[in-house]
Structure formats: structure tokens, C-alpha cells
Amino acid sequence: MEMATVRHRPEALELLEAQSKFTKKELQILYRGFKNECPSGVVNEDTFKEIYSQFFPQGDSTTYAHFLFNAFDTDHNGSVSFEDFVMGLSILLRGTVQEKLNWAFNLYDINKDGYITKEEMLDIMKAIYDMMGKCTYPVLKEDAPRQHVETFFQKMDKNKDGVVTIDEFIESCQKDENIMRSMQLFENVI
Ligand SMILES: [Ca+2]
Numbered sequence: 001m002e003m004a005t006v007r008h009r010p011e012a013l014e015l016l017e018a019q020s021k022f023t024k025k026e027l028q029i030l031y032r033g034f035k036n037e038c039p040s041g042v043v044n045e046d047t048f049k050e051i052y053s054q055f056f057p058q059g060d061s062t063t064y065a066h067f068l069f070n071a072f073d074t075d076h077n078g079s080v081s082f083e084d085f086v087m088g089l090s091i092l093l094r095g096t097v098q099e100k101l102n103w104a105f106n107l108y109d110i111n112k113d114g115y116i117t118k119e120e121m122l123d124i125m126k127a128i129y130d131m132m133g134k135c136t137y138p139v140l141k142e143d144a145p146r147q148h149v150e151t152f153f154q155k156m157d158k159n160k161d162g163v164v165t166i167d168e169f170i171e172s173c174q175k176d177e178n179i180m181r182s183m184q185l186f187e188n189v190i
Pocket residue numbers: 073074075076077078079080081084
């Protein structure tokens with residue numbers, strides 16, 4: 001139980017203030033909330049899933065929470081620290097378009113090998129549709145995620161080699177208003 005009482009060192013907050021786009025005051029508020037939810041100072045995947053299921057009680061958010069967790073856990077050590085959390089939020093809430101797209105690419109690139117495959121994109125889409133649940137989209141057809149992915153993928157995979165690179169991803173997102181709009185829609189569920 002020693003761990004639970006460890007306080008965040010002021011110099012660590014100062015470093016975060018320099019690295020993120022939050023003010024010291026905002027970081028203190030965020031930290032208080034974080035410690036409230038996670039007294040141990042880190043979030044594991046189960047906590048993440050619990051939090052998500054509260055936001056999306058009508059659907060099954062397990063898979064999407066898993067993918068998001070991996071995107072937040074930037075050093076891939078199986079837990080999201082306050083630093084991981086703040087840096088993710090900083091990009092999602094205050095980042096430039098380029099930074100947000102980089103983050104989204106990393107989310108879609110499930111095995112983190114630097115390429116998005118059609119399967120990876122389909123897995124993410126299915127997870128989002130599962131999370132939204134049938135109540136939110138009553139008219140949703142069974143094959144909607146696949147259609148969505150086909151359209152996205154054809155637009156993004158410029159050289160038709162079957163994978164989407166970060167350059168292809170950013171270029172097509174910035175050029176195509178429809179993709180951008182979907183990205184914003186998708187931001188709302190983060
Ligand atoms: Ca981590």
C-alpha cells in the first residue's frame with residue numbers, strides 16, 4: 001500500500017508542462033482526477049475497459065478499449081502512467097492536425113509495424129461499431145464496417161501495394177474532406 005501514497009513530484013509536473021500543451025493548473029486538476037480514479041498512479045487495461053463501458057453502456061467497448069489502451073501506452077509496458085495519459089490527451093485535445101493524424105495512425109496500426117493493413121482497419125472499425133451498439137445506430141447493416149473500410153482503404157492505399165503507410169495516411173486524410181470528417185467523428189469516441 002506504500003505505492004498508493006506516493007505523490008507526484010513537482011519537477012515531474014514541470015517536465016510535463018514543458019512537454020504537453022497543458023498549463024500547470026490544468027495538469028494539477030488532471031492529476032487529481034487521475035489519482036482519484038487510479039490511486040496506484042497507473043491504469044491497467046481492465047480499468048481502461050471499465051471506464052469505457054461506463055461511457056458506452058449500450059454497446060460492447062472491450063475491443064476498442066484494448067486498441068485505445070495500446071495507443072496510450074506509448075512505451076508498451078502494459079500500463080498507462082499519468083505521463084502516458086497526459087501526452088495522449090494533449091495530442092487529442094490540443095494537437096495539430098498532423099499530430100492527431102500520427103496518433104490515429106498509431107491506433108490503426110495494431111501490431112505497430114509501421115503499416116496499416118485492411119485487416120487492421122477492419123478490426124478497428126468493427127470495434128467502434130460494437131462499442132456504439134445497436135441502439136445508437138438502429139439502421140446499421142451487418143456489413144457496414146467492411147464497406148466503410150473498402151472505401152477508406154481504396155482512397156488511402158495510393159500505390160496499391162495492400163498497405164497504408166504514414167505518408168499515404170496523412171496525405172489522403174488531409175486531401176479528402178470525407179475522411180477528415182470521419183476522423184472527427186472518430187475523435188468523438190476517444
Ligand atoms: Ca506505459
